[in-house]
Amino acid sequence: MSKLENQLLDYFYQLSAEGRQGLLDYARFLAQQYPAAPATVNEPLELPRPENETVIAAIKRLSRTYPMLNKDKLLHETAGLVTDHMMHGRDAVEVIDELEMIFERHYQSLRKEE
Structure with a gap:
């Protein structure tokens, strides 16, 4: 929020x-x-994935990459992955790969709605 x-x-x-x-x-x-302007789905920004990126930095990068996504809808899935990484030792690279897939899936879903 x-x-x-x-x-x-x-x-x-x-x-x-x-x-x-x-x-x-x-x-x-x-x-x-004062109605809001109708939302249009823009193309994601092309922000490269840095080497040795942390999971939290990846979430921030992906949020900037996909500014059109409702972050509240992503919260449950991303929080679960952060927990897996921090509490259960799941590999950061693996978690970041999955985060990228989640953001892309939500983006594709948004495009279909439009």
């Missing part, structure tokens, strides 16, 4: 039930007044 989203949630949780409903109503109003 982005910093902005976290701030919004913090404010939301500070409100009473009536305040939360008001915030939701206002958000609905704003969404109607």
